[in-house]
Amino acid sequence: MKQSPQEDPVREHSYDGIQEFDKKLPNWWLFTLYATIVFAVAYWIYYFKADLGPTQEEAFDLAMADISARAAEAAAKAGVIDDAALWAMAKDADAVAAGEQVYISTCLACHGANLEGGIGLALNDGDWKYGGDPLQIKRIVVEGLPTAGMPPWGPVLGDEKVNQVVAYILDKQEN
Amino acid sequence: MTEKKRVIEYNDQIVRLFMLASIVWGIVGMLVGVLIAAQLNFHLLNFNMEWLTFGRLRPLHTNAVIFAFVGNMMFAGVYHSTQRLVKARLASDFLSNLHFWGWQAIILSAALTLPFGLTRGKEYAELIWPINIAVALIWVVFGINFFWTLARRQEKSLYVAIWFYIATIVTVAMLYIVNHLSIPTSLLHSYPVFGGVQDALVQWWYGHNAVAFFLTTPILGIMYYYLPKAANRPVYSYRLSVVHFWSLVFIYIWAGPHHLLYTALPGWLQGLGMIFSLMLWAPSWGGMLNGLLTLRGAWDKLRTDPVLKFFAAGVTFYGMATFEGPLLSIRSVNALAHYTDWIIGHVHSGTLGWNGFMAAGMFYFLAPRLWNTKLYSVAMANMHFWLGLVGILLYVASMWVSGITQGLMLNSADENGILAYPAFLETLQSIRPLMLTRVVGGGLYLVGFILMAYNIWMTMKSGQKVNGVLEIQDDAESEKPMGLFGAIGHPAFLYSAGLVVFFCLWLFGSGLTELLGMTLSILTTVLCVVHFAKSGENFAAWYDQLLKNSLPFTVLVLLSVAVGGVVQIVPLVNIDRDSVAEDRIQKVYTPLELAGRDIYIAEGCYNCHSQMIRPFVAEVKRYGEYSRLGESIYDHPYQWGSRRAGPDIARIGGKYGDVWHYDHMLDPRSTSPQSNMPNYPWLFEKFTDYSSLNSKIAALKLLGVPFPDRSPAEIDSAAKAQAREIAKGLEEQGKEIDPDKQIIALIAYLQQLGSFEEPTPKVAKAE
Numbered sequence: 001m002k003q004s005p006q007e008d009p010v011r012e013h014s015y016d017g018i019q020e021f022d023k024k025l026p027n028w029w030l031f032t033l034y035a036t037i038v039f040a041v042a043y044w045i046y047y048f049k050a051d052l053g054p055t056q057e058e059a060f061d062l063a064m065a066d067i068s069a070r071a072a073e074a075a076a077k078a079g080v081i082d083d084a085a086l087w088a089m090a091k092d093a094d095a096v097a098a099g100e101q102v103y104i105s106t107c108l109a110c111h112g113a114n115l116e117g118g119i120g121l122a123l124n125d126g127d128w129k130y131g132g133d134p135l136q137i138k139r140i141v142v143e144g145l146p147t148a149g150m151p152p153w154g155p156v157l158g159d160e161k162v163n164q165v166v167a168y169i170l171d172k173q174e175n
Numbered sequence: 176m177t178e179k180k181r182v183i184e185y186n187d188q189i190v191r192l193f194m195l196a197s198i199v200w201g202i203v204g205m206l207v208g209v210l211i212a213a214q215l216n217f218h219l220l221n222f223n224m225e226w227l228t229f230g231r232l233r234p235l236h237t238n239a240v241i242f243a244f245v246g247n248m249m250f251a252g253v254y255h256s257t258q259r260l261v262k263a264r265l266a267s268d269f270l271s272n273l274h275f276w277g278w279q280a281i282i283l284s285a286a287l288t289l290p291f292g293l294t295r296g297k298e299y300a301e302l303i304w305p306i307n308i309a310v311a312l313i314w315v316v317f318g319i320n321f322f323w324t325l326a327r328r329q330e331k332s333l334y335v336a337i338w339f340y341i342a343t344i345v346t347v348a349m350l351y352i353v354n355h356l357s358i359p360t361s362l363l364h365s366y367p368v369f370g371g372v373q374d375a376l377v378q379w380w381y382g383h384n385a386v387a388f389f390l391t392t393p394i395l396g397i398m399y400y401y402l403p404k405a406a407n408r409p410v411y412s413y414r415l416s417v418v419h420f421w422s423l424v425f426i427y428i429w430a431g432p433h434h435l436l437y438t439a440l441p442g443w444l445q446g447l448g449m450i451f452s453l454m455l456w457a458p459s460w461g462g463m464l465n466g467l468l469t470l471r472g473a474w475d476k477l478r479t480d481p482v483l484k485f486f487a488a489g490v491t492f493y494g495m496a497t498f499e500g501p502l503l504s505i506r507s508v509n510a511l512a513h514y515t516d517w518i519i520g521h522v523h524s525g526t527l528g529w530n531g532f533m534a535a536g537m538f539y540f541l542a543p544r545l546w547n548t549k550l551y552s553v554a555m556a557n558m559h560f561w562l563g564l565v566g567i568l569l570y571v572a573s574m575w576v577s578g579i580t581q582g583l584m585l586n587s588a589d590e591n592g593i594l595a596y597p598a599f600l601e602t603l604q605s606i607r608p609l610m611l612t613r614v615v616g617g618g619l620y621l622v623g624f625i626l627m628a629y630n631i632w633m634t635m636k637s638g639q640k641v642n643g644v645l646e647i648q649d650d651a652e653s654e655k656p657m658g659l660f661g662a663i664g665h666p667a668f669l670y671s672a673g674l675v676v677f678f679c680l681w682l683f684g685s686g687l688t689e690l691l692g693m694t695l696s697i698l699t700t701v702l703c704v705v706h707f708a709k710s711g712e713n714f715a716a717w718y719d720q721l722l723k724n725s726l727p728f729t730v731l732v733l734l735s736v737a738v739g740g741v742v743q744i745v746p747l748v749n750i751d752r753d754s755v756a757e758d759r760i761q762k763v764y765t766p767l768e769l770a771g772r773d774i775y776i777a778e779g780c781y782n783c784h785s786q787m788i789r790p791f792v793a794e795v796k797r798y799g800e801y802s803r804l805g806e807s808i809y810d811h812p813y814q815w816g817s818r819r820a821g822p823d824i825a826r827i828g829g830k831y832g833d834v835w836h837y838d839h840m841l842d843p844r845s846t847s848p849q850s851n852m853p854n855y856p857w858l859f860e861k862f863t864d865y866s867s868l869n870s871k872i873a874a875l876k877l878l879g880v881p882f883p884d885r886s887p888a889e890i891d892s893a894a895k896a897q898a899r900e901i902a903k904g905l906e907e908q909g910k911e912i913d914p915d916k917q918i919i920a921l922i923a924y925l926q927q928l929g930s931f932e933e934p935t936p937k938v939a940k941a942e
Contacts, residue, residue: 010409011413013332015260015330015332015334016259016260016262016330016334016400016404017404018334018400018403018404018409018410019403019409019410020335020409020410020412020413020416021409021410021411021412021413022412022413022414023411023412023414023415024412024414025412025414025415025418026464029415029457029460029461029464030457032456032457032460033422033454033457033458036453036454036456036457036501037454039450039453040450040451040453040454043446043449043450044446044450044682047442047446048442048443048446048682049689055442056437056442056445056789056790057790057801059790060790060791060792060795060801063791063792064592064792064795067590067591067592067792070590070591071591071592074591105597105598105600105601106597106598108848109845109846109847109848110835110846119832119834119835119838119846144830146829146830148832149831149832149833149834149835150832151830151831155795155796155797155799156594156597156796156797157593157594157597158591158592158593158594158597159593160593161593161597
């Protein structure tokens with residue numbers, strides 16, 4: 001194999017004609033290796049020896065506690081959502097329009113494009129098996145009804161979207 | 176001292192066979208890949224046929240490209256280069272042929288079982304147990320043939336490529352056997368011996384290191400032979416080879432749990448997975464450096480030589496993928512990327528970029544030499560290169576954007592915990608164009624690959640098969656073998672072994688052992704550094720000597736790779752299942768639910784649906800409470816999944832009614848508009864297999880799942896009674912269906928997902 005004279009020497013032994021230099025390991029490469037080892041030890045001590053960092057479960061509980069506190073605050077600020085408030089929302093074109101979007105993406109597949117029902121019950125026939133007051137409807141949306149195959153949408157949608165979709169359903173009743 | 180000259184002829188016929196098999200299977204495997212990628216946009220591309228459905232073909236794609244394409248390529252490269260590096264013909268023509276035809280028979284049987292839903296339900300380990308045994312046997316044939324050849328070598332000292340081949344052979348054997356331990360329930364079906372969290376850990380110890388020791392180490396060995404050959408330059412640094420080889424094989428094994436971050440896997444294992452993945456960065460880049468820097472002084476040749484072009488790009492992709500890997504293993508990055516297309520992109524920058532391009536470079540190097548001619552068309556090879564490169568870039572870039580987009584959308588919840596995108600399907604719509612771009616990228620790559628196949632075919636036709644020959648001198652003089660004690664008695668080994676033991680004492684011990692471990696770790700490190708500084712020559716001489724002793728060398732490799740698995744797996748296998756189950760333990764399946772679960776596995780649902788909710792606000796809001804370790808403890812195999820092409824279904828049970836599932840399986844778009852899930856009409860025609868339930872339950876009982884004692888007749892009638900009940904409920908809602916159809920069993924399984932019990936009081940008291 002050709003090798004210009006100014007190059008470093010190759011190792012004495014060659015394999016099927018393949019020669020090898022024996023250059024020093026690049027400093028930045030060694031630094032990377034050592035740095036990751038030091039980090040690994042430090043990480044282990046931080047989380048598993050000194051227990052300074054939260055476990056994933058603890059981190060989750062903290063995040064949820066934070067959210068519950070804020071949600072309670074927000075609920076207090078928003079005041080009580082009662083039947084009258086939901087009826088009022090049903091008169092609010094913006095809320096109904098937003099509710100329609102939620103209905104399309106979440107409810108339509110089972111309750112039908114015109115609320116005529118399908119896998120789920122009809123929502124336009126005035127017949128309310130589980131109560132037709134706004135808060136009763138809202139409760140079914142939030143908590144679901146496992147025996148009837150209705151999933152709880154409260155955690156997924158959040159209060160605002162739930163209120164909007166209830167407003168949309170109420171709006172459809174009047175028509 | 177006798178000295179006589181003789182000429183040996185290499186067995187290059189086997190190299191030609193493996194190479195051609197690799198090309199043929201490569202086309203098949205990539206074609207299936209393009210098809211299933213397209214199915215994610217156009218669900219009807221399975222033509223409503225069960226055999227062509229994503230869940231069954233995706234395992235075929237992964238198995239074909241890993242074991243058939245890269246496998247055959249690796250065997251071609253290993254056999255071709257080893258003969259030349261050790262100056263000996265392959266030990267046995269019979270074993271070589273058995274290896275080749277056995278391997279092709281395995282691939283064929285994989286292609287004839289996976290589309291029919293015959294699977295073990297574990298990623299890259301789907302093949303059914305009789306094929307597992309065949310794989311293990313053929314791998315042993317490979318090992319015997321290889322080590323026998325080493326035993327007959329004329330070149331006493333082992334070149335770095337051979338180190339990597341040795342690591343490949345021993346480690347893959349270890350991984351494959353442990354992860355495929357199963358209890359058969361019939362000729363075509365078995366359950367893995369590990370369940371739940373244990374199965375998850377063993378699976379990713381295997382899965383991650385299949386990437387390491389099947390897709391990486393053999394290809395590094397191939398790089399170390401073909402790259403300096405093609406560049407006609409010396410390898411950059413021998414000592415870098417030594418350091419990065421040993422650090423790579425030692426560290427790689429520990430990194431598996433990074434596939435299970437934020438799951439129910441115990442935190443300390445997740446921690447190990449992450450820190451070892453980070454430490455893997457430099458050792459991996461050692462290989463990239465030695466590849467790229469060997470090209471110094473030969474860069475001009477890249478313009479004219481397609482072989483070097485492919486090698487340079489392949490090694491660069493290796494560097495990219497091995498930087499991305501540690502990055503993805505950082506917990507906070509993984510929280511975003513896990514279950515998304517980013518992982519798919521990461522894998523393909525490794526397989527298309529590193530494996531595929533190294534394969535192409537090697538084939539272009541080999542074809543003219545094996546057929547004693549010139550490459551048919553350099554221009555066509557260049558065309559292949561650019562098509563492939565653009566294909567990979569389109570593929571990887573679109574998957575990055577897709578993964579990050581969907582990850583951000585799914586994880587985004589505002590300060591009150593309200594999901595920004597409550598509908599999973601909305602996130603799917605946003606990545607559809609990106610998934611389409613991926614199809615284009617993968618398609619371009621395949622076109623380039625087919626060009627290569629044609630180019631090599633024409634090259635073959637223009638030439639004549641030729642086998643390499645070498646004149647050697649039989650040299651009766653033999654050096655004194657160092658023996659096993661020579662290998663492990665040297666300070667170099669003693670320091671390393673001591674460090675591993677003392678570090679483990681430090682990291683896992685408490686109180687006195689911890690203190691002792693720390694003191695001894697630091698002492699050993701200092702002593703080792705001082706000793707090495709003083710008598711490094713002696714260490715180097717020992718290593719030179721070790722290279723002439725293949726058996727002690729192999730034993731040291733085996734010890735290095737075994738440590739990680741032992742430290743991680745043994746404690747978890749020995750745990751008491753009840754006591755680790757925290758507050759929840761999985762309910763034992765009813766016979767019908769078990770039958771349904773086996774349908775779920777056979778259809779490959781785990782390829783798109785996870786059953787593992789991570790402890791994040793957004794996930795808990797979307798899918799329900801995060802998954803506990805105990806909730807899947809009896810699952811053989813575990814079904815946590817790795818990619819969410821669809822939503823998580825760990826708690827789907829009871830969420831919707833039976834009718835919803837009925838409609839959804841018949842046409843997912845009837846309940847979930849714009850879904851890309853295929854229709855499953857055959858579940859409404861095929862009958863549930865009740866007859867195998869008895870032997871299945873018996874096997875699971877043997878593995879410790881507490882099924883109640885029941886006679887075969889009782890099992891059968893219990894299953895049928897539950898099926899009738901579900902069918903009756905459906906009938907009441909206007910769906911008439913024979914209770915013995917598979918859909919009923921599947922609904923039974925889906926509807927119990929997420930159900931659990933309190934652990935027995937006995938355990939609670941013991942705690």
